[in-house]
Amino acid sequence: MATLDKKLDRRSFLKVSALAGGGMVLSFSWLAGCKPITEEELLAMPKEWFELNSYIKIGENGAVTLFSPNPEFGSNVKTSMPMILAEELDTDWKKVIVEQADFYPERFDRQFTGGSQGIRQGWKPLRTAGATARAMLVAAAAKTWNVSPTEITTSAGVLEHKGSGKKAHYGEMASLAATMELPEQVTLKETKDFKIVGSSKKNVDAQKIVTGKPLFSIDHKVEGMKYAAIVHPPAFGMKLKSFDKSSIAGMSGIVDVFPIRLFKEDYERNFFDTTTFPEILAIVGNSTWEVMQAKKNLAVEWENASESSFEVGGFGGRPNTKVTVLSGLENTNRHKEQMKEFITKPGNVVRRDGDPEGMFKKAAKIIEKTYSAPFLAHNTMEPMNCFADVKGDKAVIYGPTQAPEMIMGTLVQALGIPKENIQINLARMGGGFGRRAYSHHMTEAALISQKIQAPVKMVYTREDDMTAGVYRPTYSATYRAALDENNNLLALHVKAGGIPESPIHANRFPAGALDNYLAESWDIPSNITIGAFRAPRSNFIAGAEQSFLDELAEVMDKDPIEFRLELLKRAEINPVGENNDYDAKRYAGVLELVREKSNWNTPATGVHRGVSAYFCHNSYVAEVVDTKIVDSKPVVEKVYAAVDCGIVVNPDAATNMGEGAIVDGIGNAFFGELAFENGVPTKTNFDKYRMIRQKETPKSIEIHFVDSKEDPTGLGEPFFPPVFAALANSLYKATGKRYYEQPFAPQLEMQNLKM
Amino acid sequence: MATFNLTINGTSQQVDVDPSTPMLWVLRDHLDLVGTKFGCGIAQCGACTIHMNGNAVRSCQLPVSAAEGASITTIEGLSEQGDHPVQKAWMEHDVPQCGYCQAGQIMTAAALLQQNPNPSDEDIENAMNGNICRCGTYTRIKAAVKTASQNL
Ligand code: FES
Ligand code: FES
Numbered sequence: 001m002a003t004l005d006k007k008l009d010r011r012s013f014l015k016v017s018a019l020a021g022g023g024m025v026l027s028f029s030w031l032a033g034c035k036p037i038t039e040e041e042l043l044a045m046p047k048e049w050f051e052l053n054s055y056i057k058i059g060e061n062g063a064v065t066l067f068s069p070n071p072e073f074g075s076n077v078k079t080s081m082p083m084i085l086a087e088e089l090d091t092d093w094k095k096v097i098v099e100q101a102d103f104y105p106e107r108f109d110r111q112f113t114g115g116s117q118g119i120r121q122g123w124k125p126l127r128t129a130g131a132t133a134r135a136m137l138v139a140a141a142a143k144t145w146n147v148s149p150t151e152i153t154t155s156a157g158v159l160e161h162k163g164s165g166k167k168a169h170y171g172e173m174a175s176l177a178a179t180m181e182l183p184e185q186v187t188l189k190e191t192k193d194f195k196i197v198g199s200s201k202k203n204v205d206a207q208k209i210v211t212g213k214p215l216f217s218i219d220h221k222v223e224g225m226k227y228a229a230i231v232h233p234p235a236f237g238m239k240l241k242s243f244d245k246s247s248i249a250g251m252s253g254i255v256d257v258f259p260i261r262l263f264k265e266d267y268e269r270n271f272f273d274t275t276t277f278p279e280i281l282a283i284v285g286n287s288t289w290e291v292m293q294a295k296k297n298l299a300v301e302w303e304n305a306s307e308s309s310f311e312v313g314g315f316g317g318r319p320n321t322k323v324t325v326l327s328g329l330e331n332t333n334r335h336k337e338q339m340k341e342f343i344t345k346p347g348n349v350v351r352r353d354g355d356p357e358g359m360f361k362k363a364a365k366i367i368e369k370t371y372s373a374p375f376l377a378h379n380t381m382e383p384m385n386c387f388a389d390v391k392g393d394k395a396v397i398y399g400p401t402q403a404p405e406m407i408m409g410t411l412v413q414a415l416g417i418p419k420e421n422i423q424i425n426l427a428r429m430g431g432g433f434g435r436r437a438y439s440h441h442m443t444e445a446a447l448i449s450q451k452i453q454a455p456v457k458m459v460y461t462r463e464d465d466m467t468a469g470v471y472r473p474t475y476s477a478t479y480r481a482a483l484d485e486n487n488n489l490l491a492l493h494v495k496a497g498g499i500p501e502s503p504i505h506a507n508r509f510p511a512g513a514l515d516n517y518l519a520e521s522w523d524i525p526s527n528i529t530i531g532a533f534r535a536p537r538s539n540f541i542a543g544a545e546q547s548f549l550d551e552l553a554e555v556m557d558k559d560p561i562e563f564r565l566e567l568l569k570r571a572e573i574n575p576v577g578e579n580n581d582y583d584a585k586r587y588a589g590v591l592e593l594v595r596e597k598s599n600w601n602t603p604a605t606g607v608h609r610g611v612s613a614y615f616c617h618n619s620y621v622a623e624v625v626d627t628k629i630v631d632s633k634p635v636v637e638k639v640y641a642a643v644d645c646g647i648v649v650n651p652d653a654a655t656n657m658g659e660g661a662i663v664d665g666i667g668n669a670f671f672g673e674l675a676f677e678n679g680v681p682t683k684t685n686f687d688k689y690r691m692i693r694q695k696e697t698p699k700s701i702e703i704h705f706v707d708s709k710e711d712p713t714g715l716g717e718p719f720f721p722p723v724f725a726a727l728a729n730s731l732y733k734a735t736g737k738r739y740y741e742q743p744f745a746p747q748l749e750m751q752n753l754k755m
Numbered sequence: 756m757a758t759f760n761l762t763i764n765g766t767s768q769q770v771d772v773d774p775s776t777p778m779l780w781v782l783r784d785h786l787d788l789v790g791t792k793f794g795c796g797i798a799q800c801g802a803c804t805i806h807m808n809g810n811a812v813r814s815c816q817l818p819v820s821a822a823e824g825a826s827i828t829t830i831e832g833l834s835e836q837g838d839h840p841v842q843k844a845w846m847e848h849d850v851p852q853c854g855y856c857q858a859g860q861i862m863t864a865a866a867l868l869q870q871n872p873n874p875s876d877e878d879i880e881n882a883m884n885g886n887i888c889r890c891g892t893y894t895r896i897k898a899a900v901k902t903a904s905q906n907l
Binding site: 072073074075076200205206207209210211212215216227252287288289290292379380381382428429430431432461462652656659660661663664667691692693694695697698701 | 773776855
């Protein structure tokens with residue numbers, strides 16, 4: 001086999017015939033409900049498929065199936081990743097059938113949805129896979145027509161040799177193409193020649209979604225399947241002591257109740273093995289309602305857990321860390337006190353440029369502000385659930401996961417089944433936001449199924465979901481600015497931390513733009529579990545930083561956009577320090593674009609505006625929020641966003657993503673909050689945990705993409721962090737009060753505003 | 756356990772379940788109509804919205820015993836070909852992100868338009884306020900309801 005690229009050659013270009021379990025991956029596609037449904041579609045199905053590589057198979061009639069490798073949680077990768085394949089394959093998008101790939105690391109690279117990296121890291125492999133398949137089709141046509149491949153052109157799934165006037169659609173050449181050698185090199189298209197990438201394509205699952213087809217694992221059912229509910233300790237810091245099986249004996253439809261343990265003693269956990277309760281109870285029965293009823297009646301005794309510690313494998317090649325889970329029942333009031341103590345305590349210096357301490361000593365004026373935000377629950381719309389069928393030494397797991405490869409090892413140890421015998425199928429997820437990178441629910445379902453040796457669907461109640469941990473941490477950040485008597489900025493100091501992690505990104509803006517800069521970090525251990533939440537850390541620190549810069553601009557009597565641009569100019573022309581991890585020019589670019597698109601200097605009457613900008617996940621976003629007070633109610637009239645994320649694969653879907661992230665940010669800024677009393681989360685469902693709804697949504701949102709030829713970067717996350725400050729800065733203009741503490745709604749209510 | 760005769764999407768169905776069982780679980784577990792979704796179980800999210808005699812109701816709060824004799828419509832029965840004006844508008848605006856809330860959103864919107872074919876912005880906001888979309892597709896939902904109202 002010719003070499004193309006060692007990694008691609010091994011992983012992505014294996015021919016299906018050479019794969020032992022080759023049939024398996026395809027046979028599970030029905031699980032995701034991807035079977036053709038209409039008669040028309042059935043008629044269009046080919047008699048035979050020819051696989052050109054892991055991602056692409058072509059039928060003799062010209063139909064093209066593209067496998068979307070990554071799990072879909074709503075960011076629309078199931079449409080946009082195949083679009084990239086289709087572009088380089090040069091096929092007709094209308095003839096494409098998209099199938100969700102199952103977890104199959106031998107065939108697909110990086111089947112991980114998170115960190116806004118799907119398109120960025122999939123860009124090259126997907127383009128190469130598409131272009132390679134195209135080259136093989138061209139080679140097949142060249143052989144058949146006895147002409148040089150360089151004389152063959154392709155367009156929308158048709159091969160053509162202009163000299164002889166010969167034409168064929170891909171299906172006619174597919175069987176021969178599948179036997180061709182892999183080309184040593186392939187040429188990728190020039191971006192100017194893109195036809196599919198950059199043009200909006202509808203969500204490939206839209207029809208199924210709007211007609212209620214089973215797409216999610218919670219919808220899955222097989223013959224003989226049992227239903228399971230879980231019961232977990234009521235508080236962080238507690239564990240199972242005992243339970244009384246007889247308390248639910250005789251209840252209708254109840255089969256069994258038993259404890260399950262997620263980790264064997266000697267198992268070394270990986271970074272995504274975060275779970276709050278390593279031992280829980282499972283109730284198994286004949287229907288969801290029956291197990292949920294039994295859940296209410298089950299008599300359980302809990303006890304305080306003692307301190308424990310274990311090693312956790314580092315993520316992305318980082319060293320292992322030792323994690324200590326404290327004993328005790330924690331309280332939000334105490335957390336707040338603990339965080340306050342750090343305002344005056346020294347932190348760990350993570351960056352120092354120039355002589356910030358000296359500047360603060362000689363400053364004519366010092367401005368100091370502290371910002372904070374609470375724990376947040378992810379609250380994915382589809383509660384945690386999973387289907388598992390474990391019999392003997394074989395397991396099939398079908399569930400919502402962002403990170404299948406991170407749970408495989410966990411399943412192997414928990415079940416004692418080799419990984420070759422564990423099949424993980426990827427369900428569409430009813431939201432993820434980071435939560436489903438932690439796939440303990442898969443292990444739980446698998447253990448339950450193994451115990452009963454029957455297929456089972458385990459479903460969390462909303463209350464289980466909201467109180468099972470893996471939250472966005474609570475954070476606090478104190479910003480200080482030293483000014484001279486003319487209000488020139490001499491130095492900036494940020495000291496930020498959280499429970500249990502710090503939100504600081506040491507080398508991000510405004511580092512690099514200031515001669516004298518100091519960043520300190522701290523953290524406070526806790527037994528409340530945390531995990532990635534849409535733009536981890538950035539989702540807090542952006543709000544603090546961009547609110548402070550706004551306040552600073554006001555003191556310095558500068559326009560807030562102009563002030564940021566001045567700092568960015570400095571960072572561009574003469575950056576301070578090393579390792580600044582942003583491109584100041586692109587950063588400034590989005591601010592300029594949002595200034596233009598929002599007519600920044602001429603807002604509509606009665607409208608109060610705030611601006612904010614942030615860089616994360618390799619993308620730059622600036623946002624302007626317009627608010628109005630209508631009948632004593634703050635109303636978000638309009639949000640303008642400008643984003644630089646390189647080439648935009650699917651503009652309308654990208655816009656949808658941006659709108660969603662902005663709504664998410666406004667919702668969490670106004671309402672998001674989870675507190676604790678004696679280790680117990682104070683909110684357990686949407687009656688208390690307020691989510692943004694239709695009425696609080698901005699009346700309109702305008703998203704503008706910087707026209708770019710750069711390779712694509714992150715999109716799902718970068719829109720989120722800047723909203724918090726853009727909203728706070730706008731509300732300040734509307735009410736005359738700064739908002740330092742999230743959520744904002746309680747403070748707005750104290751100002752006699754209606755929320 | 757008791758037997759209940761139900762009319763769902765125009766078809767008579769019989770189920771043998773506990774009388775307290777909410778229609779949500781009757782539909783999902785017993786009748787394999789899983790388009791109706793579980794989100795909160797306490798009438799706070801709207802994911803489980805169905806029509807009972809043309810009105811939008813939260814099926815997680817509707818015991819099977821109260822559904823007997825009524826005409827129940829679920830997302831699967833909203834239209835035969837998936838071409839109800841609301842469904843079409845949803846596709847035109849490419850509303851869904853994860854898609855999990857959308858069946859409930861669509862059922863709420865369809866009931867609204869049935870009763871009020873020309874809703875104002877405020878009418879739409881009021882009617883749709885009970886349906887949470889964690890992905891934040893609200894602006895598209897609103898636009899799609901307006902488009903649907905023009906194409907009724
Ligand atoms: S599940 Fe019925 S309203 Fe949420
Ligand atoms: S589309 Fe995901 S919850 Fe609405």
